[in-house]
Amino acid sequence: EVQLVESGGGLVQPGGSLRLSCAASGFTFSDYWMSWVRQAPGKGLEWLANIKQDGSERNYVGSVKGRFTISRDNAKNLLSLQMNSLRAEDTAVYYCYVGPTDYWGQGTLVTVSS
Amino acid sequence: DIQMTQSPSSLSASVGDRVTITCRASQSISSHLNWYQQKPGKAPKLLIFAASSLQSGASSRFSGSGSGTDFTLTISSLQPEDFATYYCQQSYRTPLTFGGGTKVEIK
Numbered sequence: 001e002v003q004l005v006e007s008g009g010g011l012v013q014p015g016g017s018l019r020l021s022c023a024a025s026g027f028t029f030s031d032y033w034m035s036w037v038r039q040a041p042g043k044g045l046e047w048l049a050n051i052k053q054d055g056s057e058r059n060y061v062g063s064v065k066g067r068f069t070i071s072r073d074n075a076k077n078l079l080s081l082q083m084n085s086l087r088a089e090d091t092a093v094y095y096c097y098v099g100p101t102d103y104w105g106q107g108t109l110v111t112v113s114s
Numbered sequence: 115d116i117q118m119t120q121s122p123s124s125l126s127a128s129v130g131d132r133v134t135i136t137c138r139a140s141q142s143i144s145s146h147l148n149w150y151q152q153k154p155g156k157a158p159k160l161l162i163f164a165a166s167s168l169q170s171g172a173s174s175r176f177s178g179s180g181s182g183t184d185f186t187l188t189i190s191s192l193q194p195e196d197f198a199t200y201y202c203q204q205s206y207r208t209p210l211t212f213g214g215g216t217k218v219e220i221k
Contacts, residue, residue, distance in 0.1 A: 035210070045150075045158065045201055045212040059208035062115070095157055100148040100205055102169065104157035 002026035002103050004096050009108030016086050016112070022079040022096030022105055030054075030074040035099050036081050038092035039107075046092075049081070050099075064090075086112045116140050116204050120213035126221040133189040135216045137202035142182045146206035149178055149187045152215075153198045161200075162187065192218070 008020040022034075035050040049060045049070040058070050069082040079096050093107040117140035127133050137147065145165040150158035160169045162178035165185060175190045189196055197220055202213040 037212075044215045045152075045203075047203070047210040047212060050208065050210070061209040097157075099210065100160055100163040100203070102160050102171070104159075107157060 004098075004103060004105035006094065006096055006105040006108040009094065009110045011111045011113065012086055013114050014087060014112055017082070017084045018086065018110060020081040020083065020094055020096075020108060020110070022081075024077040024079065024096075027098075027103065029072075029077040032098045034070075034072060034079045035097055036070060036079075036094060037097060038090075038094045038110075040089070040092040043092075048094075051079070083110070086110075088112050115209055116143060116207060116211055118202055118204055118211050118213040120200075120202055120216050122216060123214060124217040124219060126219050127192050128221045129192055129194060131192045131221075133192050133196075133218060135187045135200055135202075135218075137180075137185045137187070137213050139183045139185075139204055139206075143204045143206035145181045146204055147178070147180065147185045148203045148205055149176075150201045150203065151196075151198045152201065158201065189218075194220075 003025045005023045012018050036048040051058045051070045067085045071080045091112050093109050095107045097104040119138045121136050147165045149162040152158040161172045161176045166178045177188045179186050199215045199217045201215050
């Protein structure tokens, strides 16, 4: 059974940092591009970043470029998102996923507030 | 960035109705268009990929069409479990942008 389990969400102050993790199992993690998507409360989906199978290529949406870093550890089947300089508008549920498939995590909530 | 515009943003329909949702890309994306269904508090579920290919496990009530800039998701006969929000997403070029969503509500 395919599982993607995010962790690392929580409450952080503006300007702070947080590192999200996504533990993958049930499929060959190293065969797939991996992505992060977020959804602010009551809003739509926003694609954030993806990373190639071997980590050699990474892409970001403009709103997080330079602040967020996507990475992966194929030996541990782990995807990560390092988030720095967080702002109130980064408050959202963050999902890891394999696109376009049904392989999605359950999401982890990040709240940026003082 | 490629902008994805969905219409309508919401609609009310009855069980058994045929429902059509449209998605327009700001430039040609060939057939690199996916449709997702999302229910409250849940992760999105892939319905259609490559504009018209039905995802394994998705109901055959769902169909997709289009290429270039204009795409359509059709629900042939709306069922109670279909009341949800639907998103299109282009996978032609990063950033892989989503449409704003269409909320399908019960009339």
